[in-house]
Amino acid sequence: MATPTLTRPAPSTTTANNPKFRQPRKKLTVGRIAAIVVAAFIAVLWLIPFAWATATAFKTETDAAAPDVTWLPPSGFTSEAFVKVFQDGNIPLWTWNSLYTSAAITAITLVISALVAYALSRIDFRGKKVLMTVIIASIIIPPPVLIIPLFYQMLALNLIDTSWAIILPQVIHPAMVFVLKKFFDQIPRELEEAAVMDGASRLRIFTQIILPLSRPILAAVAIFVFIGAWNNFLWPFIATNDGNLLTLPVGLQTIKSAYGIQYAQNMASALLAALPLIVVFLFFQRQIIKGVATTGLAGT
Amino acid sequence: MKQFESLTGKQLSRRQLLTGSALLGGGLLATGLTGCGGAAQAAAVQDIGFWHLLSGGDGIKMQAMINAANQANPGFKVHPTVLAWGPPYYTKLAMASAGGRPPEVAIMHASRVPGYAPGGLIDPWDLDLLAENGVTASDFAPRIWEKSQHNGKVFSIALDSHPFVMFYNTDVAGKAGVLGSNGQLQEVSSPEEFKAMALEMQKVTKAHGLSFGYLGSGSQMWRLFYTLYKQHGADMVLTPGQPMKVDRDAAIESLEFMASLFDDTIAAQAGDISTGIAEFARGGSGMLFSGVWELPTMKKAGIPVDAATIPTLYGTPASYADSHSFVLPRQLNVNEDKRRDVYKFVTDVLKGSLSWAEAGHIPGYQPVVQSQAYRELTPQIHYANAADIIAYDPEAWFSGSGSDWQTYFAENVQNVLLGRDKASAGWDAFEQRTNTLLSRPNPV
Amino acid sequence: MSTSTLSRPRPETLRKPGSRSRSNVSGWAFATPFLVFFLVFLVWPILYGFYMSLTGKSLTGANDSLIGFANYAEALADGDMWRSLGNTLYFTVISTVPLVLVALVMAALLNVGLPAQWLWRLSYFAPYLLASTVVSLFFTWMYNPQLGLINEFLTGIGLPRVAWLNDPNVAMWAIVIATLWWTVGFNFLLYLAAMQNIPAQHYEAASLDGAGAWRQFFSITLPQLTPTTVMIVLLQILASLKIFDQVYQMTAGGPGGSTRPVVQYIFETGFTGYRLGYSAAISYIFFGLIVVISVMQFVITRRRSA
Structure with missing residues (x-):
């Protein structure tokens, strides 16, 4: 918030700001070689947990629990852990639960945040300043301090162990309202004036002029909210107990007790849980990185 | 319960809320929710x-x-x-x-x-x-x-009831000469006799006479402690708003006896549950204090195992169970x-x-x-008498298996068992902790 | 920073469509959907939570009565609460430093202009896309005292095994390492974006003056990044204060409460111990702490940018 320059998504006028983060080719100097070596070292370190989990997941349980810790198991690699995990049948259900709750959270968040952000950006109404201040101030409220009253509220509404209990409290993102408002502020007003002359309603202007121009920021906000909802643990963990409703992160927490010490199956489950977002990331890397960089500083 | 009844009146607002957000979320969302939330089975x-x-x-x-x-x-x-x-x-x-x-x-x-x-x-x-x-x-x-x-x-x-019992290795016991004519362990009836028997077994295993791992496990410490405490014929009563009623001398004597077992001869000074089980399962000791649920592990280990209730060392037969x-x-x-x-x-x-x-x-x-x-099930039948002498945890909203109260027990008593603290000090601290709990508003 | 020269659209409306009162109506109409959620699921819980903290409310519905500030008095004398708050603050301090420094190093390395940028970004950032549970499963397995990769490596180079999650002196550091791996990619991206916003002219001028890469980094890059660094540190502190997931999943707060953060204590007093009212009081003490820290940060930022 204190650094509007970083949250500004509009194409910059400065020459150095290359949207692809790409730098001009440079010569291989000693310094650059050293940088490559260090970067590669860190990258390897960062990939080891994935690699080790993968190696374990493709071992037999016996090999995984063998006291000789080795990358190449004596009885060879096998996919039996994955088969067992699939037979157990919970991972697809949890993935689906995560998918539709996260999609719902993202959809509701986008709609209500864009609407209020538009009002804050364009409409001059009584109480606007107060509203803006309240919304910005609420950014500092950390979700964990709300778990007790929210749980009690869900009890009172009889919503515990329903999908609504997961979704409803997760759709308020004051920081995203702020990000959207900043973007709307930069859309030249001239674009709307013709429509106003024609007597178009506010809603029409919003849906037909503002929203189409705001696709990049909407995508960025959607990505940010979706990742957050997909990976959220604490609130879904509190809001649901029913095995049929668990989201992926919460369901995964129960496998340790269900499988006992089945290391290969544990790792297979973890990898299957990790897979969807990693695959999405591989396809939409640039958008996700831009999205995170754009919305990130506005508050997590 | 009145809280729940009074709240059912809010059904209407809940429905409004649902409708409102369903509209916002759009059709995709609505189908997703009904498709998964409800039970689709015939x-x-x-x-x-x-x-x-x-x-x-x-x-x-x-x-x-x-x-x-x-x-x-x-x-x-x-x-x-x-x-x-x-x-x-x-x-x-x-x-x-x-x-x-x-x-x-x-x-x-x-x-x-x-x-x-x-x-x-x-x-x-x-x-x-x-x-x-x-x-x-x-x-x-x-x-x-x-x-x-x-x-x-x-x-x-x-x-079921699953008491805390004593497994023993009949092979070790036989060599140590502590088996009775019926092939079961001789009866002992005092702490000294028990220790003497354990030492005889230690001579056979050359490692320890008894296995009992407890590090980090309040449940495990509590199971043995409460067995010994109840063998004193003592009671323990937890009433909210009052200090706990307890026989302090019996508690301290029980703790002191436990600590005296962990001398690295009778039993390992420090070890966790799994270490104790593993030691007994490989024949490294003659006896194991443990829950009956470890029986399958012992049978699988292939050692000659029998079991009995924990010997009555303080006069009154008693066995912690749940x-x-x-x-x-x-x-x-x-x-x-x-x-x-x-x-x-x-x-x-x-x-x-x-x-x-x-x-x-x-x-x-x-x-x-x-x-x-x-x-015909052995050794189950050898401890089936436990059902008549079992002692459950003293009743309170905070007590029982896997409760925080057992964790507090571990926090205050572990150092006593490790020989780093006096039994009276450890017990008094735990008693005070319990009294704090009892003084707080009762949430049930 | 450079982009502050951007021509901003004129601040307020040139011409307001419709009358003032119509604007009032449409303004609030646009705000209403958000406001409904905001009031019901944020404002109301905040207010109601405070009310709860003044009652003996329990999960079972017993003891509903108002008891004034007794919960707060009890909490302030509760050693476990202070210990868990201490653990949270300790984690915040020892995690923020590496989470900012490593991110800076990663971004600086990439900013040198390495080939195959996507590959580096993928490997540094990918863990951030994982759920906490996945991270905990990975690391619990790697930290396994007997079968874990890390101890295998340590014994391989002649070092003793470490009981990563079972040693009270080490467990918090084990959590920090897992957290670093998990979330540093986020700070890294923010740094990278900021670095690539530094105008090339700055470097060109310095190069003509004969400044080497190191000099350039310390005399141009770092100073230019100051506002970003301030923001990242602030956001990281706030994020670290909320620590719960990894600890709950990897150590459950143990061994012996040595890693239990205050959020877990809130969870336990409220749900394991049923005492929602007491737990709400601890939530508010924690909230107060966060507000104080936020205000301090705000004051510091203001002074810097002034």
């Missing part, structure tokens, strides 16, 4: 949710009993959910019951019922319906049936058909609990215990 087979906390060998036996019940009853299918033993399980069970959509039936340690029944988190059993399914009060040992009551109602149906019992978590809307199925399921499991006995537990259902098949 009417024929009732799905019964069942939570338990049994893992390892117990978990496999339980699964087999569930499968048997499912097969015998085409009208319902029991779906088990396994959660981690201890606080994770009991926390979630309380939250689910408070929320009103819990599983239809769940396993609970009988010692935890005082934390659930008074607050209305579990429903009482209907004795008539039980009788219709062929199970009545006379089918349970008196101590166990008594434990299932709260305020005159039956809140838990005991599947019971896995069935409870009915409170439902927002009770489905009478499902309830009926639950009674059928539970009584079926009780009647088939011989296989549960094979895992070491003493069945709660007496017709099984009195059956010829059970009498």
Whole structure:
């Protein structure tokens, strides 16, 4: 918030700001070689947990629990852990639960945040300043301090162990309202004036002029909210107990007790849980990185 | 409970809320929710949710009993959910019951019922319906049936009692010359005799006489402590708003005796539960203090193992135990058909609990215990007498298996067992901790 | 920073469509959907939570009565609460430093202009896309005292085994390492974006003056990044204060409460111990702490940018 320059998504006028983060080719100097070596070292370190989990997941349980810790198991690699995990049948259900709750959270968040952000950006109404201040101030409220009253509220509404209990409290993102408002502020007003002359309603202007121009920021906000909802643990963990409703992160927490010490199956489950977002990331890397960089500083 | 009744009036606003957000979320969302939230199955087979906390060998036996019940009853299918033993399980069970959509039936340690029944988190059993399914009060040992009551109602149906017992290696015991003429361990009746016997065994194993791992486990320390404490004939009473009533001398004597065992000769000075089990399983000691549920592990280890209740060292036979019992978590809307199925399921499991006995537990259902098949189970039959001397945890909303109270016990007593603190100091600190809990508002 | 020269659209409306009162109506109409959620699921819980903290409310519905500030008095004398708050603060301090420094190093390395940028970004950032549970499963397995990869490596180079999650002196560091692996990619991206916003002219001028890469980094890059660094540190502190997931999943707060953060204590007093009212009081003490820290940060930022 204190650094509007970083949250500004509009194409910059400065020459150095290359949207692809790409730098001009440079010569291989000693310094650059050293940088490559260090970067590669860190990258390897960062990939080891994935690699080790993968190696374990493709071992037999016996090999995984063998006291000789080795990358190449004596009885060879096998996919039996994955088969067992699939037979157990919970991972697809949890993935689906995560998918539709996260999609719902993202959809509701986008709609209500864009609407209020538009009002804050364009409409001059009584109480606007107060509203803006309240919304910005609420950014500092950390979700964990709300778990007790929210749980009690869900009890009172009889919503515990329903999908609504997961979704409803997760759709308020004051920081995203702020990000959207900043973007709307930069859309030249001239674009709307013709429509106003024609007597178009506010809603029409919003849906037909503002929203189409705001696709990049909407995508960025959607990505940010979706990742957050997909990976959220604490609130879904509190809001649901029913095995049929668990989201992926919460369901995964129960496998340790269900499988006992089945290391290969544990790792297979973890990898299957990790897979969807990693695959999405591989396809939409640039958008996700831009999205995170754009919305990130506005508050997590 | 009044809180819940007064809140049902908010149904309307809830519906408005749902409609409003469904509109916002759009059609995709709405289909997603109804597609998954509701049960899509046809009417024929009732799905019964069942939570338990049994893992390892117990978990496999339980699964087999569930499968048997499912097969015998085409009208319902029991779906088990396994959660981690201890606080994770009991926390979630309380939250689910408070929320009103819990599983239809769940396993609970009988010692935890005082934390659930008074607050209305579990429903009482209907004795008539039980009788219709062929199970009545006379089918349970008196101590166990008594434990299932709260305020005159039956809140838990005991599947078993699982006392804390002593396993011993008959090979080691034979070589040490401490076996009686019946092939079972000689009776000892004082701490000194017990230690002498353990030392004889230590001469045979050259390692330790006794295995008992306790590091980091309040449950484990508590099980042995409470057995010894109750052997003094002493009581322990926890009443909210009052200091705990306890025989301090008996408590301290019990702790001192425990600490004196961990001298690296009789038993290892410091080790956790699994270390102790592993040591006994490879013949590194003659005796193991442990729950009966370790029996399958010992049989699998291939050592010549027998078992008995923990010797009476202070005059009064007593054995710490708990019971896995069935409870009915409170439902927002009770489905009478499902309830009926639950009674059928539970009584079926009780009647088939011989296989549960094979895992070491003493069945709660007496017709099984009195059956010829059970009498032929060894070493189970050698500690079956425990059912008459078992001591459950003192009742309080915070006590019982896997409770925080046992954690507090570990926090204050572990250093005593490690020889770093005086027994009186450790006990007094724990007593004070307990009194703090008792002085706080009672939340049930 | 450079982009502050951007021509901003004129601040307020040139011409307001419709009358003032119509604007009032449409303004609030646009705000209403958000406001409904905001009031019901944020404002109401905040207010109601405070009310709860003044009662003996329990999960079972018992003891509903108002008891004034007794819960707060009890909490302030509760050693376990202070210990868990201490653990949270300790984690915040020892995690923020590496989470900012490593992110800076990663971004600086990439900013040198390495080939195959996507590959580096993928490997540094990918863990951030994982759920906490996945991270905990990975690391619990790697930290396994007997079968874990890390101890295998340590014994391989002649070092003793470490009981990563079972040693009270080490467990918090084990959590920090897992957290670093998990979330540093986020700070890294923010740094990278900021670095690539530094105008090339700055470097060109310095190069003509004969400044080497190191000099350029310390005399141009770092100073230019100051506002970003301030923001990242602030956001990281706030994120670290909320620590719960990894600890709950990997150590459950153990061994012996040595890693239990205050959020877990809130969870336990409220749900394991049923005492929602007491737990709400601890939530508010924690909230107060966060507000104080936020205000301090705000004051510091203001002074810097002034």
